[in-house]
Amino acid sequence: MSLEVTLRSEVENFSLDVAFHAEGGITALFGPSGAGKTLTLRHIAGLERVGEGRISLHGRLLADAAAGHHLPPRERRVGYLFQEYAVFPHLDVARNIAFGLADRPRREREARVAALLEMVDLAGFDGRRVRGLSGGERQRVALARALAPEPALLLLDEPFAALDFRVRRALRGSLREVQRRTGVPMVLVTHSLAEVRELADHLVLMDRGRVLAEGRTADVLSDPGGPQAAELLAEELG
Amino acid sequence: MSLPPLGLSLVVAALATALSVLVGLPLAWLLARRSFPGRDLLTVLILLPMVLPPTVLGYYLLVALGRGGPIGQWAEAVGIGRIVFTPGAAVIAAFVASLPFLVVAARAGFEQVDPAYEEVARTLGRSDLAIALTITLPLAWRAVIAGAALSFARAVGEFGATVMVAGSIPGSTRTASIAIYDAVQAGRMHDANVMAVVLTLTTAGILFLLTRLGRGTGW
Numbered sequence: 001m002s003l004e005v006t007l008r009s010e011v012e013n014f015s016l017d018v019a020f021h022a023e024g025g026i027t028a029l030f031g032p033s034g035a036g037k038t039l040t041l042r043h044i045a046g047l048e049r050v051g052e053g054r055i056s057l058h059g060r061l062l063a064d065a066a067a068g069h070h071l072p073p074r075e076r077r078v079g080y081l082f083q084e085y086a087v088f089p090h091l092d093v094a095r096n097i098a099f100g101l102a103d104r105p106r107r108e109r110e111a112r113v114a115a116l117l118e119m120v121d122l123a124g125f126d127g128r129r130v131r132g133l134s135g136g137e138r139q140r141v142a143l144a145r146a147l148a149p150e151p152a153l154l155l156l157d158e159p160f161a162a163l164d165f166r167v168r169r170a171l172r173g174s175l176r177e178v179q180r181r182t183g184v185p186m187v188l189v190t191h192s193l194a195e196v197r198e199l200a201d202h203l204v205l206m207d208r209g210r211v212l213a214e215g216r217t218a219d220v221l222s223d224p225g226g227p228q229a230a231e232l233l234a235e236e237l238g
Numbered sequence: 239m240s241l242p243p244l245g246l247s248l249v250v251a252a253l254a255t256a257l258s259v260l261v262g263l264p265l266a267w268l269l270a271r272r273s274f275p276g277r278d279l280l281t282v283l284i285l286l287p288m289v290l291p292p293t294v295l296g297y298y299l300l301v302a303l304g305r306g307g308p309i310g311q312w313a314e315a316v317g318i319g320r321i322v323f324t325p326g327a328a329v330i331a332a333f334v335a336s337l338p339f340l341v342v343a344a345r346a347g348f349e350q351v352d353p354a355y356e357e358v359a360r361t362l363g364r365s366d367l368a369i370a371l372t373i374t375l376p377l378a379w380r381a382v383i384a385g386a387a388l389s390f391a392r393a394v395g396e397f398g399a400t401v402m403v404a405g406s407i408p409g410s411t412r413t414a415s416i417a418i419y420d421a422v423q424a425g426r427m428h429d430a431n432v433m434a435v436v437l438t439l440t441t442a443g444i445l446f447l448l449t450r451l452g453r454g455t456g457w
Contacts, residue, residue, distance in 0.1 A: 045361050073360040080361040086354040090376045099372075100362030142358075149363050 003027075003153060003187065007043055007053035007063075016040065016209045019053075026179055026186045028200035028217070030193070031232065035206040037189040038083075041155045044187070045080045046073035057153055079146035079154040079184075084162060085138045087130050093117070093141050094126040100149035116144040119178060136167040143175070147182060156188045160195065172198055193236050197221075205229050241409060243417035244436055250325065250413055251393035254332035258340040258389045261333075263382070266344035267370055271356075288338040296402025299331055303403060328404040328411045332393035339388035347381020348374055383452035387445055394441050 003022040008015075016036045029037045042048045044055055046062065054064040057078070062071050088096050094113050101109045117123050120140035133141065139159060146154055159175065160168045176199055179186055190196060196203060196217060203217040205224065212229040213220050224230040241249065268274075269281060287295050303321045304310045313321050321327050351374050359369040375382065397415045404411035406420060414437045421430040 047357055047360070073357075074363045074365065076361070077363075078361060080358060082354050082358055084354065086352070086358045088355060088359075088373060099359065100364070102364060102368070145358075145362070 002058065003044070003185070004054075004056045005040070005044065007040075007050045007055060007065075009039070009043060009048065009051040011039060011048060014039065014209060016043075018206065018209070018211045020204045020211050020214045022185065022187055022202055022204075024183070024185045025201035026176075026188055026199050027202040027204065028196045029187065029189045029204050029206055030191065030196050030200075031206035031212075032191060032235075034208065036209040037191075037206055038157055039209075040206075041080070041157055041187065041189055044153075045078050045155055046071060046076050047080075077149070077152040079149070079151035081139075081142050081146050081154065081156040081159050083157045083159075085142035087133070087138045087141050087145070089130050091130070092126070093122065093128045093130070093133075096130065096141055097144045097148050099145060112148060113144075116148055119147075119181065120144045121174065134167075135163050136171055139163065139171060140174075143178065147178070147184065151184060154184050154186045156186060158189055158191070160190075160192075175199065191236075193233070205232055207232055243412055243414040243433060244440065246325070246328075246409075246412065247394055247414040247437065248440065250328045250332050251336075251390055251396075253329045254336050254393040254396075255340075255386055255390040257329070257333045258337045258393075259382075259386055262337050262340035262385070262389075263344055263375070266341045266385075267348055267374065269341070270345045270348035271374075284341050285338050287335050288342075292335065292396070292398025293402060295335060296331060296399035299327075299334065299399060299403040303327060303330065322403055323405045323407065323411065325404070325410055328400050328413060331399040331403050332396040335396050335399055336389040336392040339392050340382075340385040343385025343388060344378065344382050347378030347385070350381070351377045380452045383448055387448040387452065390448070391441065391445060394437070 005021065006019040008017045014036065016039050018036065018040055029040060031037055039048065043050055044062070049070055050063045050065045052065045054066070055062045057076075061069060062076050062078070063069060088099065091099070097113045097116055098109050101112060104112070113126070117125060120143055122137065122140055122144070125137070130138065130141070139162075143159075160171060163171065172195065188195070188199060200217045202215070203220045204214040205212040205220065207228065212232060213225045220229075221233065224233055265284060269277060300322060301307050302309050305314070305320070310321055313319065321330070355373050355377065356369055359373050364372075395415060396413070397419070400411070400413060401416060406412045406416045412420070414433055418430050418433050418437070421427070421433065
């Protein structure tokens with residue numbers, strides 16, 4: 001797999017100018033608030049239009065500003081886990097997960113929902129209402145929902161930020177496990193170096209709408225390659 | 239179709255409300271979720287019947303639907319025949335008067351729905367129409383019910399535009415609000431009294447049910 005991103009955009013007075021690539025496994029976009037991490041994900045998902053540049057996934061062009069090409073989100077096969085999960089409050093757990101499977105035969109849909117519930121440790125939660133779920137359970141429902149239509153890439157926006165630290169630790173481990181089992185490449189937005197160390201194979205350092213460094217996680221952490229990147233990491237390490 | 243005034247009022251108001259929902263929901267969604275040239279103008283056009291005197295509204299409808307008007311001529315040409323002074327004209331008058339109430343309430347309801355739900359649905363491969371019907375509409379359900387209730391209330395109370403465009407033909411276009419006016423004019427105060435009380439109780443009952451439905455059990 002490879003994701004190639006070269007984009008410049010102006011969104012609400014914020015200027016984003018980033019270029020990076022991601023391989024299989026988990027790629028972390030790391031940086032402080034206002035680095036443009038979420039905005040970058042939104043461009044990859046197709047929720048924002050690329051002002052200049054292009055985005056391709058497995059050689060398939062998702063967006064190319066020069067050619068006026070913008071594949072709508074529903075045709076991109078890019079899953080998105082929102083920061084607050086956006087689990088549909090009016091649907092039960094099974095219907096949430098099945099939302100992206102509307103075009104599959106019923107039997108296949110049910111089998112897939114059951115398999116996903118099992119994978120995220122929510123077996124038996126099918127008919128549960130969203131209102132009664134904990135933060136960690138909601139996160140896993142949203143993860144299963146995003147994986148259901150077999151995306152070619154999964155974007156995760158601060159998937160652990162809304163959780164307390166114990167749940168966070170447990171779910172980090174299970175995310176790694178889910179990635180390994182499904183093989184779906186993931187791009188993870190985070191501002192936690194602990195998450196980067198534990199999860200990311202590949203690391204992109206970002207600040208103020210720019211990429212400061214990118215490479216294998218261990219390489220970037222040991223040699224950030226520039227004073228700004230080094231400063232960013234030092235700040236986070238305190 | 240020959241109905242007593244109260245029955246006619248309820249049938250006309252129910253049809254007008256149904257039309258308001260069918261036409262108003264897509265309009266409300268468009269105004270809440272899309273920006274396009276002329277959006278403000280469209281908003282003003284939809285809201286105008288709320289502030290215009292009903293007689294002015296009725297006058298415009300008479301001009302448009304009458305024999306010499308564009309819609310009237312078209313209806314004659316395709317074999318629908320005359321529109322003005324028929325029950326259909328009463329439904330159209332009540333619909334135009336009640337549409338803005340539905341649109342205002344539903345638009346506010348749609349705007350309250352967190353766009354993140356729709357965005358995540360878009361990444362799950364569903365079309366805009368499917369998302370509007372399975373996510374946005376159910377999440378704005380209460381506002382839509384409230385809008386339908388207001389719309390129905392306005393339609394039952396419709397008087398001025400209806401008189402202008404549909405007249406007061408017993409059994410055909412004489413709705414309860416018009417019949418009450420006619421009764422008072424003719425000095426039949428007892429008739430007016432009975433109709434007023436029955437109309438009040440019936441519509442209050444329907445609004446009560448709609449309000450209960452709108453409150454619902456939630457999720």
